[in-house]
Amino acid sequence: MRFCSPRSSWRKRAARKNDTLSSYEHVIIGAGIIGLSTAVELTRAGVPAKDIAIIDPAPISGASWVAGGMLAPVAEVQYGQEELYPLMIRAAELWPALREAVESHTDLATGYREESTLVVAADRADATHLAELLEHQRAHGMTATRLPVRQARKLEPGLHPQLAGAVEIPGDHQVNPRLYCAAAVDVLKKKGATFVEQKATGLVHGCDAAGSDADLPHAEQADRCTAVRLADGTALGVSGSVYICNGVGAATLEGAPALPVRPVRGDLIRLGVAEGRPAPVERVIRGFFEDRPIYVIPRTDGTIAVGATTREDERRAPAADGVYTLLRDAIRVVPGIEDCEFIEALAGERPGTPDDLPLIGKTSGNVVISAGYFRHGILLSALGAKVTAHLGLSADDGDAALNEAAKATGTSLAACRWDRFDAGAH
Amino acid sequence: MRFCSPRSSWRKRAARKNDTLSSYEHVIIGAGIIGLSTAVELTRAGVPAKDIAIIDPAPISGASWVAGGMLAPVAEVQYGQEELYPLMIRAAELWPALREAVESHTDLATGYREESTLVVAADRADATHLAELLEHQRAHGMTATRLPVRQARKLEPGLHPQLAGAVEIPGDHQVNPRLYCAAAVDVLKKKGATFVEQKATGLVHGCDAAGSDADLPHAEQADRCTAVRLADGTALGVSGSVYICNGVGAATLEGAPALPVRPVRGDLIRLGVAEGRPAPVERVIRGFFEDRPIYVIPRTDGTIAVGATTREDERRAPAADGVYTLLRDAIRVVPGIEDCEFIEALAGERPGTPDDLPLIGKTSGNVVISAGYFRHGILLSALGAKVTAHLGLSADDGDAALNEAAKATGTSLAACRWDRFDAGAH
Numbered sequence: 053m054r055f056c057s058p059r060s061s062w063r064k065r066a067a068r069k070n071d072t073l074s075s076y077e078h079v080i081i082g083a084g085i086i087g088l089s090t091a092v093e094l095t096r097a098g099v100p101a102k103d104i105a106i107i108d109p110a111p112i113s114g115a116s117w118v119a120g121g122m123l124a125p126v127a128e129v130q131y132g133q134e135e136l137y138p139l140m141i142r143a144a145e146l147w148p149a150l151r152e153a154v155e156s157h158t159d160l161a162t163g164y165r166e167e168s169t170l171v172v173a174a175d176r177a178d179a180t181h182l183a184e185l186l187e188h189q190r191a192h193g194m195t196a197t198r199l200p201v202r203q204a205r206k207l208e209p210g211l212h213p214q215l216a217g218a219v220e221i222p223g224d225h226q227v228n229p230r231l232y233c234a235a236a237v238d239v240l241k242k243k244g245a246t247f248v249e250q251k252a253t254g255l256v257h258g259c260d261a262a263g264s265d266a267d268l269p270h271a272e273q274a275d276r277c278t279a280v281r282l283a284d285g286t287a288l289g290v291s292g293s294v295y296i297c298n299g300v301g302a303a304t305l306e307g308a309p310a311l312p313v314r315p316v317r318g319d320l321i322r323l324g325v326a327e328g329r330p331a332p333v334e335r336v337i338r339g340f341f342e343d344r345p346i347y348v349i350p351r352t353d354g355t356i357a358v359g360a361t362t363r364e365d366e367r368r369a370p371a372a373d374g375v376y377t378l379l380r381d382a383i384r385v386v387p388g389i390e391d392c393e394f395i396e397a398l399a400g401e402r403p404g405t406p407d408d409l410p411l412i413g414k415t416s417g418n419v420v421i422s423a424g425y426f427r428h429g430i431l432l433s434a435l436g437a438k439v440t441a442h443l444g445l446s447a448d449d450g451d452a453a454l455n456e457a458a459k460a461t462g463t464s465l466a467a468c469r470w471d472r473f474d475a476g477a478h
Numbered sequence: 479m480r481f482c483s484p485r486s487s488w489r490k491r492a493a494r495k496n497d498t499l500s501s502y503e504h505v506i507i508g509a510g511i512i513g514l515s516t517a518v519e520l521t522r523a524g525v526p527a528k529d530i531a532i533i534d535p536a537p538i539s540g541a542s543w544v545a546g547g548m549l550a551p552v553a554e555v556q557y558g559q560e561e562l563y564p565l566m567i568r569a570a571e572l573w574p575a576l577r578e579a580v581e582s583h584t585d586l587a588t589g590y591r592e593e594s595t596l597v598v599a600a601d602r603a604d605a606t607h608l609a610e611l612l613e614h615q616r617a618h619g620m621t622a623t624r625l626p627v628r629q630a631r632k633l634e635p636g637l638h639p640q641l642a643g644a645v646e647i648p649g650d651h652q653v654n655p656r657l658y659c660a661a662a663v664d665v666l667k668k669k670g671a672t673f674v675e676q677k678a679t680g681l682v683h684g685c686d687a688a689g690s691d692a693d694l695p696h697a698e699q700a701d702r703c704t705a706v707r708l709a710d711g712t713a714l715g716v717s718g719s720v721y722i723c724n725g726v727g728a729a730t731l732e733g734a735p736a737l738p739v740r741p742v743r744g745d746l747i748r749l750g751v752a753e754g755r756p757a758p759v760e761r762v763i764r765g766f767f768e769d770r771p772i773y774v775i776p777r778t779d780g781t782i783a784v785g786a787t788t789r790e791d792e793r794r795a796p797a798a799d800g801v802y803t804l805l806r807d808a809i810r811v812v813p814g815i816e817d818c819e820f821i822e823a824l825a826g827e828r829p830g831t832p833d834d835l836p837l838i839g840k841t842s843g844n845v846v847i848s849a850g851y852f853r854h855g856i857l858l859s860a861l862g863a864k865v866t867a868h869l870g871l872s873a874d875d876g877d878a879a880l881n882e883a884a885k886a887t888g889t890s891l892a893a894c895r896w897d898r899f900d901a902g903a904h
Contacts, residue, residue, distance in 0.1 A: 319820075326793045367752045369819035372805060376816070379802035390802070393795035394745075394823045 074246075075289025076105040078444060079280050081252045081305070082298030083108035084116040085229060085429055086422055088236040089150060089437030090295055090444075091245055096153050097441055101243035105288055107280060108298070109251040112233040115299050115429060118320050118400025120347055120359045121232070123147055123431050124224035126194040127169055127338050129185065133408055135467040137192055140428060142463045143435035144223065150434045151227070157242065160235040163228025163352045167335035170204055171196075171219045172211060174341035174384055179217035181340055186219050196221045210332040210388045226336050228351050229430055251283040254306030255294065255419065275417035281306070293444035295420045299403040302411075302423035311411055312473050313424045316404035317367070319374030320359040323392035332356070332388030339385040346381040348389065356392060358382045360427075364404075370397035402426050406473055410436060413470035414443045414453040421470040435461060500672075501715025502531040504870060505706050507678045507731070508724030509534035510542040511655060511855055512848055514662040515576060515863030516721055516870075517671055522579055523867055527669035531714060533706060535677040538659040540725050541855060544746050544826025546773055546785045547658070549573055549857050550650035552620045553595055553764050555611065559834055561893040563618055566854065568889045569861035570649065576860045577653070583668065586661040589654025589778045593761035596630055597622075597645045598637060600767035600810055605643035607766055612645050622647045636758040636814045652762050654777050655856050677709040680732030681720065681845065701843035707732070719870035721846045725829040728837075728849035737837055738899050739850045742830035743793070745800030746785040749818035758782070758814030765811040772807040774815065782818060784808045788853075790830075796823035828852050832899055836862060839896035840869045840879040847896040861887060 078094055080087045083106050091104050122128065125140035155162060173179040189196045197220045204218035205211045211218075241247065256279040277294045279287040296302050296311070303313040325331050333356075337348040349357040361374040375397045382389045405411060405424035410432065414420050422440040425432050442457035458465040504520055506513045509532050517530050548554065551566035581588060599605035615622045623646045630644035631637050637644075667673065682705040703720045705713040722728050722737070729739040751757050759782075763774040775783040787800040801823045808815045831837060831850035836858065840846050848866040851858050868883035884891040 323798050324795060326791075326795075328792070365752075366754070367819050369750060369752075369821065372749050372818040372820050373809075373816035375820045376802070376805035376809065379798060379805070383799070383802065390799035392798040393793050394798050394801045395795065397820045397823070 074105070075291050076246065077103035077292035078105070078295070079288055079290045080104065080106045080295040080297055081280060082296070082301065083111035083237070083247065084114045084297070084299055085119070085233055085433045086299070086425060086436055086440070087295065087297035088233055088240065089433040090297055090422065090440045091240050092150065092153055092236055093437045093441035094444065095240070095243060097445060099445070101240060101245040103292075104240070105246040105248055106240070107248045107250060107252045107282070107288065109249055109283070111237060111247065111249070112230065114301075115400050115402050116229045116233050118318070118398045119229040119430050120320070120349055120357060121163070121227045121229040121430050122169075122224065122336060122347065122349070123226060124169060124221070124336075125431060126189055126196050126221045127171055127224045128428060128431065129189055129192070129194070131188065134192075136409060136428070139435060139463060139468070140431055142461065143432045146434035146438060146461075147431070150437065154232070154235050154239055157239040158235045160238050161231055161352065162235050163231040165226050165335070165352060167225070168220050168222045169224035169336045169338060170208060170211075171221065171338045172204065172215045172385060173217035174212070174215060174339060176216050178340040178343065181343065182217045182219055195223055208333050208335065208337065210386050211337065212385055212387055215385070224336070226349060227430065228353070248282070248288060252280050252298070252305065253283050254281040255308045256281055256287060257307060257417075275415070277417060277419050290418070293418045293420050295422060295440060295444055297422050297440065299423060299425070299429075300401045302403065302421070308419065309415065309421065309470070311421065311423055311470070312406055313403045313411065314364075315401035316426065317363050317365070318360045318400050318402055319370045319378060320357055320398045320400060321375055321378050322395040322398070323356040323358065323389065324395050325354055325356070326391060326393055329391060332386050332392070337386055339381070341381045341384050344377065344381055346378070346385055348382050348386050355395065356389070358389070368399060370399040374399075402429070410468050411470040412436065412439055412454070412465055412468040414446070414449050416450050418449070420444045435463065439465060500531070501717050502672065503529035503718035504531070504721070505714055505716045506530065506532045506721040506723055507706060508722070508727065509537035509663070509673065510540045510723070510725055511545070511659055511859045512725070512851060512862055512866070513721065513723035514659055514666065515859040516723055516848065516866045517666050518576065518579055518662055519863040519867035520870065521666075521669060523871060525871070527666060527671040530666070531672040531674055532666070533674045533676060533678045533708070533714065534724070535675060535709070537663060537673065537675070538656065540727075541826045541828050542655045542659050544744070544824045545655040545856050546746070546775055546783060547589070547653045547655040547856050548595075548650065548762060548773065548775070549653060550595060550647070550762075551857060552615055552622055552647045553597055553650045554854060554857065555615055555618070555620070557614065562835060562854070565861060565889060565894070566857055568887065569858045572860035572864060572887075573857070576863065580658070580661050580665055583665040584661045586664050587657055587778065588661050589657040591652050591761070591778060593651070594646050594648045595650035595762040595764060596634060597647065597764045598630065598641045598811060599643035600638070600641060600765060602642050604766040604769065607769060608643045608645055621649055634759050634761065634763065636812050637763065638811055638813055641811070650762070652775060653856065654779070674708070674714060678706050678724070678731065679709050680707040681734045682707055682713060683733060683843075701841070703843060703845050716844070719844045719846050721848060721866060721870055723848050723866065725849060725851070725855075726827045728829065728847070734845065735841065735847065735896070737847065737849055737896070738832055739829045739837065740790070741827035742852065743789050743791070744786045744826050744828055745796045745804060746783055746824045746826060747801055747804050748821040748824070749782040749784065749815065750821050751780055751782070752817060752819055755817060758812050758818070763812055765807070767807045767810050770803065770807055772804065772811055774808050774812050781821065782815070784815070794825060796825040800825075828855070836894050837896040838862065838865055838880070838891055838894040840872070840875050842876050844875070846870045861889065865891060
């Protein structure tokens with residue numbers, strides 16, 4: 053993964069522009085929930101916020117802006133992703149402390165809600181699916197309870213009267229990702245972290261960098277990232293670690309490892325409750341309708357988010373059939389959705405990986421990778437950020453650093469090694 | 479309809495603010511398609527544009543912004559609205575000249591398209607409805623042709639293969655209301671008309687006005703509108719006629735006749751064709767699906783508008799069930815809609831009247847009323863604007879002026895008299 057740009061490139065341009073190369077101990081690429089939470093974890097570990105810079109042309113505009121925000125280690129369970137379960141459960145355990153670290157330093161709300169989650173089945177085939185999933189969840193030690201539909205409708209009278217099954221999951225909660233990320237930005241800015249609102253285009257390594265390279269032996273220097281190149285031709289110096297936390301953007305960072313992250317799009321619609329009407333539901337309703345998943349997420353701000361389709365096509369904008377399917381399925385599960393107002397449709401790009409597990413680790417230099425969280429970025433951020441901060445603060449690199457981070461967070465991270473796929477490209 | 483505000487009100491405020499009361503010969507309230515087209519007609523009749531002022535806090539933001547833009551005197555036919563037919567037909571005849579008057583003075587496109595309109599029926603009941611409508615249209619001398627579905631699908635391969643009937647209407651076309659209105663604004667500005675971007679709050683009559691009132695005998699003076707009060711407390715002088723063309727806003731103009739205009743909301747969605755894909759249809763497709771009307775309108779800019787629901791509820795924002803129904807019905811008629819991108823959902827407020835006919839006429843003073851065009855504002859604008867300009871330029875008032883305008887435009891306007899309902903309120 054060595055990358056040595058010709059001396060003529062960014063450095064000269066930077067000089068031409070007469071830019072001072074500010075240098076930071078910790079440079080985080082990506083101000084989504086992973087990057088922001090990593091910054092919060094660094095401050096929790098004692099790093100002064102003034103030593104942290106976060107690079108993003110538009111903070112919170114990526115997958116985090118469109119995410120459902122479900123902190124749902126049980127409901128998110130999917131067959132064949134067993135390696136993910138312990139990570140999700142550990143992440144759920146770590147969430148309260150991360151949230152507390154944000155909430156205790158800002159007056160901004162995070163939209164956290166602690167009601168149980170209901171998962172319902174629309175027809176008999178869906179009910180069979182739901183019952184099997186419940187078995188599977190229990191077999192993995194998770195807490196979920198089958199409820200008679202009548203009892204589910206006592207909890208949530210807005211549920212469709214002709215449902216075929218219901219399960220309550222007491223430990224699956226939600227946060228509002230937009231609010232949570234905005235609160236994290238507020239905390240970090242107040243503490244003195246620097247936000248650089250530009251696109252990071254690549255990593256510059258020791259052989260062509262400013263600052264501390266003179267102090268480093270040659271071999272080490274070549275592997276070290278000493279600056280992050282920005283879209284305007286300037287660069288930001290890195291004296292400690294650099295963190296690749298920019299989701300789908302991680303695939304196209306010049307001079308960085310080639311990461312197998314691809315955009316897996318999803319549509320989300322946001323609805324409003326018309327004035328003077330009650331909210332159709334008070335807690336997260338997840339459902340299966342003709343085997344399609346549907347989520348109805350009532351927010352603390354009175355809006356309702358409905359998600360989430362999954363598609364890998366060329367439409368960057370919301371898909372007409374996606375919006376249609378979401379409305380149809382949500383109305384089937386919660387008929388009161390019909391009476392809502394339509395606020396907006398959004399399409400998000402979730403950073404998918406070949407096996408749906410994130411890419412976490414540290415190179416043989418000072419580059420920390422924390423990307424590819426796919427559908428679980430919000431929940432996993434509590435674990436991912438803690439691990440990522442650990443890696444950045446570790447004196448070790450590569451496997452040694454990852455083992456150390458796993459030990460410190462009480463998890464096995466072997467399944468998430470960033471270089472587990474054919475790494476020929478770097 | 480006399481209205482005399484206490485001297486202490488707007489005039490003192492205006493004086494306090496040291497505002498000059500600019501005065502215009504023609505003051506038009508409302509920069510939607512009716513107000514703008516009226517201004518264009520005034521210039522066509524020889525009025526210098528510098529003598530025209532148009533008041534609107536946000537030009538083209540009302541019903542015209544959301545309208546489908548169908549110039550469809552035949553397809554728009556509805557049982558029980560026979561009095562509307564001759565007006566729609568005459569309006570369609572007048573449209574080319576109005577459009578030409580706009581297009582010849584600007585480089586901006588109006589999005590006019592001249593393909594025929596296809597009306598299709600989704601199921602057998604819809605086909606019966608369509609066949610009956612065709613009879614009705616023909617009985618009123620309109621041109622429309624039944625097509626075998628196979629032939630309709632030759633014209634438009636994007637139509638659903640399981641349709642139950644099709645009718646082609648060669649004379650029903652479309653314009654893009656947003657583009658058309660923007661082109662009209664451009665023409666009017668270039669010619670020197672004044673746009674006052676404020677909300678008009680009321681009419682000020684002779685007994686309390688600036689300017690020419692000293693020259694008027696008392697009785698006449700009391701009936702004459704001499705100024706239009708603006709939201710910021712200032713006012714705009716009127717030396718000739720004032721025109722009430724602000725759609726649903728016409729109901730709440732202080733000092734003006736109480737007009738029975740109510741908001742009849744409709745939802746519209748705008749879709750985009752994903753890059754590299756063909757447009758799903760090339761002409762306006764109107765359809766009936768389970769007796770609900772659905773319109774799929776391909777624009778010259780490559781977008782597709784889908785409308786139009788009709789509802790009278792409290793939701794000012796797009797209705798979730800409205801968006802859902804539009805997507806469902808449009809997909810049933812043109813399956814390729816599924817592959818589109820979702821750009822936005824909008825809700826418009828069509829200015830409805832008790833009998834769905836517009837309110838047109840002139841008071842016993844100099845106040846011209848041209849509002850309540852409901853679902854037909856775009857098509858009827860060509861006739862309505864011509865009549866409205868006539869009324870404003872007439873030396874007569876009341877019935878005399880209306881009869882004169884009817885004669886000049888070759889129509890009977892009796893059914894549209896603005897004061898045809900119980901006029902107790904003024």
